[in-house]
Amino acid sequence: MSTTLVPDRIDAKTWTRFTPGQRFARYTVYFALVLALVVSARSVEIIPEFLWDAPEQMQDLFKRMWPIAWAHYPGGVHDALVETLHIASLGTLFAVIMAIPIGICAANNVVPSKPINYLAKLVLVASRSVNSLVWALLFVGVFGPGALAGTLAIAFRSIGFVGKLIGEALEEVPRGSIEALQATGSPWLSILSKGYWPAVEPAFWSIVLFRWDINVRESAVLGLVGAGGIGLALNAAIDLFQWDRVAMCLFAIFVVVIVAEIVVTQIRKRVL
Amino acid sequence: MTTATPTTLSIKHLSKSYVAGKPVLKDISLDIADCGITAIIGPSGTGKSTLIRCINRLVEPTSGEIHFEGGNLVALDRSGLRLARRHIGMVFQEYNLVERLTVMENLLTGRLGYVSPFKAWLRKFPEADIARAFELLDAVGLGSFANQRADSLSGGQRQRVGIARALMQEPKLLLADEPTSSLDPKTSVEVMALMRDLCHARGIPVVVNMHDVELAKRFADRIIGMSGGNVVYDGGPAGLTDDVLKSIYGGEDWLQ
Secondary structure, three states: OOOOOOOOOOOHHHOOOOOHHHHHHHHHHHHHHHHHHHHHHHHHOOOHHHHHOHHHHHHHHHHHHOOOOOOHHHHHHHHHHHHHHHHHHHHHHHHHHHHHHHHHHHOOOOOOOHHHHHHHHHHHHHHHHOOHHHHHHHHHHHHOOOHHHHHHHHHHHHHHHHHHHHHHHHHOOOHHHHHHHHHOOOOHHHHHHHHHHHHHHHHHHHHHHHHHHHHHHHHOOHHHHOOOOHHHHHHHHHHOOOHHHHHHHHHHHHHHHHHHHHHHHHHHHHHO | OOOOOOEEEEEEEEEEEEEOOEEEEEEEEEEEEOOOEEEEEOOOOOOHHHHHHHHOOOOOOOEEEEEEOOEEHHHOOHHHHHHHHOOEEEEOOOOOOOOOOEHHHHHHHHHOOOOOHHHHHOOOOOHHHHHHHHHHHHHOOOHHHOOOEHHHOOHHHHHHHHHHHHHHOOOOEEEEEOOOOOOOHHHHHHHHHHHHHHHHHHOOOEEEEOOOHHHHHHHOOEEEEEEOOEEEEEEOHHHOOHHHHHHHHOOOOOOO
């Protein structure tokens, strides 16, 4: 290379994507990932014998599950399944009723007061930081085992989710239309119902349906801690090693989740 | 009011600084007479919009007084301000309609200051309001659009709804913040003509800020030229000579 038209051009033969420093950083990250994998594998203490015969055990389990105990459905599964749906729906309803005011308080443009915003956000975070199963354990302790504990567990876990998303939807409402309503001398409540509500309505229904969909799945396991629903039937069957009944329960949950998915998708299509 | 020409709005020593020590409006004093269109022109960032928005306190003035209907708007508390705003209509550059509501519902939002929130929520507006809304829809040429959603309208149609909504308030004063800046030239003229005719028929004075000088000359009865937060011209459209325009906008290359 004696002459180059562009003096500062990098020589084509020595071109590399990364500088040596960058390359070193990348290899360090790769090494750290491998190290993390090795360390965690050691701390899990996999017992090789259990790992090797896992396929065999699996086969055995499936054999015991087949044929599915269809006859068990009317007596042992149906009522529990309906109860699960009730827990999910009532829990979602309670959650929405409580989440709307808290979500409004969390939106700074609707309630322009930092202390109230932070207080509302604290409530929402507290609700979300506790898993449904843990809420269920708490409520089983308070109200005893049954569907009431499950419903409240679902409701309290959902407040955080629904309230947070409602608050965020409200904060994204364009300022212009709200400003226009303020300029007409509208009271706060009218601005809420004629300015904010129409703007967040599609998001609101989408959030509620999505949460109901999640709650159908979550309420199916609440029975494991005694909070009612199909989880109770599932737990009983597992404890008694009645694997064909376990299969029946799992199949019922599977069908309900799919139906819920279809229903939610169809409703959402019509609402938006 | 003892003066010969009654004034609707009287601005006295109005100042506004968003950042302390850097005033956008510097001691503005203006009287807006009882009728006609007053256009505020001036370069971008000179405080035209701020001035308009200070009048109904969408922007809080830093100091000064604004007298309207016998009271000082700047001194009003929240509920007093809300009641006063009912008598001041406003039209916006971006129309600011509630997109997912119908044209009719958008017009009725102009009555929200007079109707209780509960009745508004149930859509129980007085019959007189609904009759008035249909009347105004015809007046702005959107008679057949009552049940169409606002987000299905074109820009010009939206601004007509915006004007109708403001007139639904039966205002004593109409503010317009760059009402034609998002519209094409033909639609701009149509919207300005509509605003002039409707407000003239109802005896509502209009304060409008705009950056199209020709449009201002064509429609305004009085022009206020602003530059650097001060009023540098105040008079009829005829007095807006090239020298005056130079003092408002600076430079001269654009005056060809």
